[in-house]
Amino acid sequence: MKKIILITVVFVSLMFTASCDDQLELSNPNALTTDQYWKTESDAQAGVNSIYAMFYKDGLWARWIYFRLDLTSDEGFSNSPWTELADWTRFNYINYNFWEGNVVTWRDTYKAIFRCNQVLANVPNISFQNEENKKQILAQAKFLRALHYYYAAVLWENIPVVLTPSLPNDLPEQKNVTEVWAQIEKDLNEAYADLPSTWASDQTGRPDKGAAKAFLAKVYMQQHKWADAKTALEYLISGPGAKYSLVSNYKDNFTDVNENNSESVFEIQFGDQRKGGTDESQSAAVSSNRAQFFAPRSIGWSDGQARFWLVNAFKQEKDKNNGIDIRLKHTLFYPGLLADFGDKVYGKDWQWGADEAWFRKGARDYYRSNEDYYNQVNYRLIRYADILLRYAEVLNETGNTAGAYQYVDQVRARVNMNTLAAAHPEIGNDHDKFLERLKTERVLELAGESVRWEDLKRWGDLDSQSSVDKISLRDPDFKNFKVGKNQRLPIPQVEVANNPNLKQHPEY
Known part of the structure; x- marks a missing residue:
């Protein structure tokens, strides 16, 4: 059952505002301030649900984070005609402010963390009939904050650790990745106790x-x-x-x-029950766009592909019946799929290059012939x-x-x-x-x-030239990889420019 996605947007349309000028006493009757909110158990529940809604945003698990985690690795690549998009899977980082490659994931990560911090700062002051329910709400916020910091540490490493609700004039200090890991450990251990x-x-x-x-x-x-x-x-x-x-x-x-x-x-x-965008409206989608962007040609956008060495890896060893490892069938689309397993992709025969492959996991070819933005x-x-x-x-x-x-x-x-x-x-x-x-x-x-x-x-496969050279034999994009540099992303330059406490990674 997927009940949680039906209620995640209840809270996200609320506006949390702080007065920028005491002389201006105009108020928006359609907006709630922090003084008006965080009063009841339902406020707390809606608050924690709003954190889950961040999974459905462009920068995170709706779309772009897969380009960083899957396509930047030696499992995938981009052959997109959108050159700048493809370059961000080739370690050609020119514009550090490239939205789809960097900035939107940073923004949505810290937006999710902000929502976690709102819950953790305000829910302790709310009276609950059952204190266990309060503890579980706080534990969820700690878990989700840890989750988002985890992927931020994997991608950027040395980043700000923000643990209280942010204000527009905040200038958070950058922390070494070891301090980021320590905070994640703390959040997860505390979450474990009350989940x-x-x-x-x-x-x-x-x-x-x-x-x-x-x-x-x-x-x-x-x-x-x-x-x-x-x-x-x-x-x-x-x-x-x-x-x-x-x-x-x-x-x-x-x-x-x-x-x-x-x-x-x-x-x-x-889920696919809402066909909106990835904004904060009540009709915002709760879907994944991954299959649309990673689908074979004529099915979706084909901005992400799998490296063909994966196909060969599955065929190096036979199963007990002298057959092909069945996981290949469910992992990849590739030219020999029909011959190897009798599978017709999306109910059709497609002509692909001999060395082309696409990721299959999460695709919907088992019941439809195309992909869209609303993968459930x-x-x-x-x-x-x-x-x-x-x-x-x-x-x-x-x-x-x-x-x-x-x-x-x-x-x-x-x-x-x-x-x-x-x-x-x-x-x-x-x-x-x-x-x-x-x-x-x-x-x-x-x-x-x-x-x-x-x-x-x-x-440690990214730590030495010899190991990176081995990776480049199966993924030519790693010929562009600079040891000691490309194991982490550049921080969006706009963030560095706006915060004197935030320094760009020195190798960039």
């Missing part, structure tokens, strides 16, 4: 304790805090939060047919297969390579692949060989799910 283990069915889409632990694991792993990550992941695998399991049908993770299933740890709830398929931000592979990585990093195999094998078994030891006996208990194979296992399971960029950063 429920499960929500009622009409509240599906809100984070629970498992989601908080999963994001904590991600934060710890990006910092190589392997022991802390291990503890967080064990909560989900063998501890009190061990309620997850892999669904039998891999495809069920990428359609609207079986959403919020046993594999889902946290997913963004999308939920986006699984974290699912249990990712958790299992992360746990295998952590075990390998903490000296238990032998114990890591079983968690990779669970993921492989779901799609009828042989055990890792049987398929790759050369790995043994060698840490480096296991990690190299795990990099491939994560691609086969998670390609096109917005984790590859953070993976490359965590593995």
